[in-house]
Amino acid sequence: xxxxxxxxxxxxxxxxxSIIGGFLLFLPFSHHGKISFIDALFTATSALSDxxxxxxxxxxxxxxxGQIIILSLLQIGGLGIMTFVVATTIFLRRRLGIxxxxxxxxxxxxxxxxxxxxxxxxxxxxxxxxxxxFLILLLSLKGExxxxxxxxxxxxxxxxxxxxxxxxxxxxxxxxxxxxxxLLCIAFLIFCGSIGxxxxxxxxxxxxxxxxxxxxxxxxxxxxxxxxxLIGTIIIFTGxxxxxxxxxxxxxxxxxxxxxxxxxxxxxxxxxxEMHRVSSFFIWILMIIGAxxxxxxxxxxxxxxxxxxxxxxxxxxxxxxASAFGRTINEExxxxxxxxFAFYLTVLLTGTILLLFTxxxxxxITGEGIxxxxxEATSALGTVGLSFGVTPHLSIAGKIVIMFLMLAGKIGLYSxxxxxxxxxxxxxxxxxxxxDIMVG
Numbered sequence: 001x002x003x004x005x006x007x008x009x010x011x012x013x014x015x016x017x018s019i020i021g022g023f024l025l026f027l028p029f030s031h032h033g034k035i036s037f038i039d040a041l042f043t044a045t046s047a048l049s050d051x052x053x054x055x056x057x058x059x060x061x062x063x064x065x066g067q068i069i070i071l072s073l074l075q076i077g078g079l080g081i082m083t084f085v086v087a088t089t090i091f092l093r094r095r096l097g098i099x100x101x102x103x104x105x106x107x108x109x110x111x112x113x114x115x116x117x118x119x120x121x122x123x124x125x126x127x128x129x130x131x132x133x134f135l136i137l138l139l140s141l142k143g144e145x146x147x148x149x150x151x152x153x154x155x156x157x158x159x160x161x162x163x164x165x166x167x168x169x170x171x172x173x174x175x176x177x178x179x180x181x182x183l184l185c186i187a188f189l190i191f192c193g194s195i196g197x198x199x200x201x202x203x204x205x206x207x208x209x210x211x212x213x214x215x216x217x218x219x220x221x222x223x224x225x226x227x228x229x230l231i232g233t234i235i236i237f238t239g240x241x242x243x244x245x246x247x248x249x250x251x252x253x254x255x256x257x258x259x260x261x262x263x264x265x266x267x268x269x270x271x272x273x274e275m276h277r278v279s280s281f282f283i284w285i286l287m288i289i290g291a292x293x294x295x296x297x298x299x300x301x302x303x304x305x306x307x308x309x310x311x312x313x314x315x316x317x318x319x320x321x322a323s324a325f326g327r328t329i330n331e332e333x334x335x336x337x338x339x340x341f342a343f344y345l346t347v348l349l350t351g352t353i354l355l356l357f358t359x360x361x362x363x364x365i366t367g368e369g370i371x372x373x374x375x376e377a378t379s380a381l382g383t384v385g386l387s388f389g390v391t392p393h394l395s396i397a398g399k400i401v402i403m404f405l406m407l408a409g410k411i412g413l414y415s416x417x418x419x420x421x422x423x424x425x426x427x428x429x430x431x432x433x434x435x436d437i438m439v440g
Contacts, residue, residue, distance in 0.1 A: 018045045018407065021073045030066035031056075038396055045403045047073035049410035050296055052165025053376070053402065055392045059168040064151075069154055070166060072280030077410060078162025078193065078296045079126060122197045123268020124429030125204075126161065133157035133189045142179040160189035162392040163297040165266025165385030177269040178250055183257045190265045194291035195221055217303060220310075221292045225263070232259030239276035262286035264297035266385015273372075273388050280308055284375055287382040290349075298409035300344050307337040344381070351377040351405045355398055364393035371420055372424045380405035 021044030024030060039055050043062075046053050047070045056062070137153040152168055156277065159166045167173060176182045192200055199218045206214055214222075237255035244251045254269050261267045262283045272280060283381050290299010311322035311334045322329040355373045359365050365372070372388040379386050380402045391402065 011344050012412055014048065014407055017050050017073075017076065021045075021048060021069065024069050025062070025066055030065065030069060031062050032060070035061065038399055042399050042403055043070065044073060045406055046385070047164065047166060048077040049164045049298075049383050049406040050074060050077040050164040050264075051298075051378060051380060051383040051406045051409070052159075053387055053391045053406070054385075055394070055399065057170050058166055059170055067151075067155065067168065071158060074158055074162050074164045074166060078158070078164070079122065101115070123358075125197055125201050129189065129192050130157050130161050132163060133185055136185040137416075137425070140179055156186065157189060160186045160265060160267065161193040161296065163190055163193045163263075163265040163291060163295070163383070165261070167267065171269050173269045174271065177254050178246065180250075180253050183253055183269060186259050186265075186267055187260045190260050190263065190267070191225070193264050193296040194265075195225060196294035198294050199292060203211075210321060214385065216325055216329070217293075219325050220306040221302050224289075225292070225298070226304045228286060228289065229237065229256070229259045232262075232282060235282045235391040236275075236279045239279035239282075240270070242276070242399070258283065259286070262292045262382075262384055262386060264299050264384045266379065266384050266387070268386060272386055280375070283386065284371075284378055287375075287378045287384045287386065290382045290384075300341055304337040304340050307334050308341060310334075311337075347405070347408060348377060348381050351381060351401055354401045355394075356396040358395050358401060362395055362398070365390055376402065377405060381409040383409040 018041065022037065022041030025044055026035070026040035031040075035056060042055050043058075045051075058067065062070065134153050134157040137157055138149055141149045141153060155166075155168055158164075158243050165172075169175060173183065173186070193204070199221050202214060202218050204224070233252070233256045236258050237251060240255065241251060257267075257269055258279070263286055272283070275283075288300060289305055290301055293295025293301045293303045306324065307322060307329055310324040310329055314320075314322045321331060352370075352374045355377055356370065359373065373392050375386075375388050376390045378384070381408060390400075394402065
């Protein structure tokens with residue numbers, strides 16, 4: 001079964017690493033006081049999936065050893081487990097199977113290219129940006145001793161690039177809303193980690209004039225990302241201006257930050273439950289869309305939304321196929337995008353319904369009823385980490401639901417489809433009789 005379908009091994013690898021991480025965080029040297037195994041496992045799953053939803057205070061409840069374990073899980077999740085599998089295989093001079101090559105190509109959008117070249121490019125892109133971010137964050141911090149500044153800068157640089165949203169500060173980044181250099185650096189790292197490794201490397205080569213043109217995939221990612229950031233900044237700025245006590249520039253920076261962080265990093269400089277309803281609602285929409293394919297982030301993905309929108313636009317313009325930037329998008333790609341979109345909504349609604357069942361009698365859940373649980377479920381499935389403050393008060397059953405959503409979002413919904421549905425599907429060489437139905 002595993003040889004025929006290596007995607008199952010891919011999924012089980014994440015489950016195994018989550019359990020190992022949870023066991024390590026449960027050991028006495030990793031935390032202060034007493035914590036339950038379910039909370040340790042939840043933290044490990046959230047870290048490995050680069051989500052950022054927490055039931056414990058990362059800065060207070062975990063020792064430095066525990067924080068290093070969390071940081072390691074963030075990096076493993078950001079690079080992808082298959083990166084370490086390929087690195088180990090190459091180091092041992094073993095041959096890579098076609099299944100591993102296929103998964104690696106799907107993870108990073110590199111097709112069936114040379115795995116060694118993909119591995120080197122991804123690692124260089126990741127560690128270079130994390131190091132640059134570390135230096136900028138180090139310069140932006142004031143009033144801390146040098147050891148603390150170094151660790152805080154390193155932790156947040158990796159957490160931001162991996163789109164994780166984990167912070168060593170109890171109130172996340174609310175204390176940095178006026179530290180513009182810190183916020184903009186975090187936002188830059190989130191953006192670089194969310195556009196996809198292949199796209200990021202290609203854009204970099206374009207900037208230094210080593211690439212003549214960008215691929216359609218890169219253009220679509222940049223276009224959709226720019227539109228979402230622009231609209232998000234305007235809506236959040238408009239929603240928060242009525243009760244903002246600082247200057248206009250401060251509000252603009254924080255609005256820009258919160259238009260980027262839902263894609264899919266759970267950092268926040270403003271209190272999410274206290275934001276205007278229009279702001280929190282649009283943040284929810286951004287969490288659903290998420291990052292781009294082949295990146296550290298989750299969600300439906302900008303590529304998916306771009307393909308679906310291009311198809312709708314093409315049909316309305318009289319074309320039979322999806323098109324963008326003077327190129328036709330493959331019909332199979334559009335079908336895949338629609339499948340991912342439909343499957344995502346199905347999993348999201350299922351997760352929300354389960355939370356409504358598990359938390360029906362939970363008196364600790366406050367907020368706006370259904371929306372707060374829907375927001376939390378979306379944050380988990382999109383591997384975002386923004387919260388209405390619900391997660392720490394969930395029941396054990398509720399935490400298990402959130403853990404499943406986080407892993408599903410990290411592994412990728414297409415991986416689930418491919419692992420359990422697509423490989424079992426046999427191609428049919430006949431069609432059924434046609435008959436029209438009413439739609440719309």
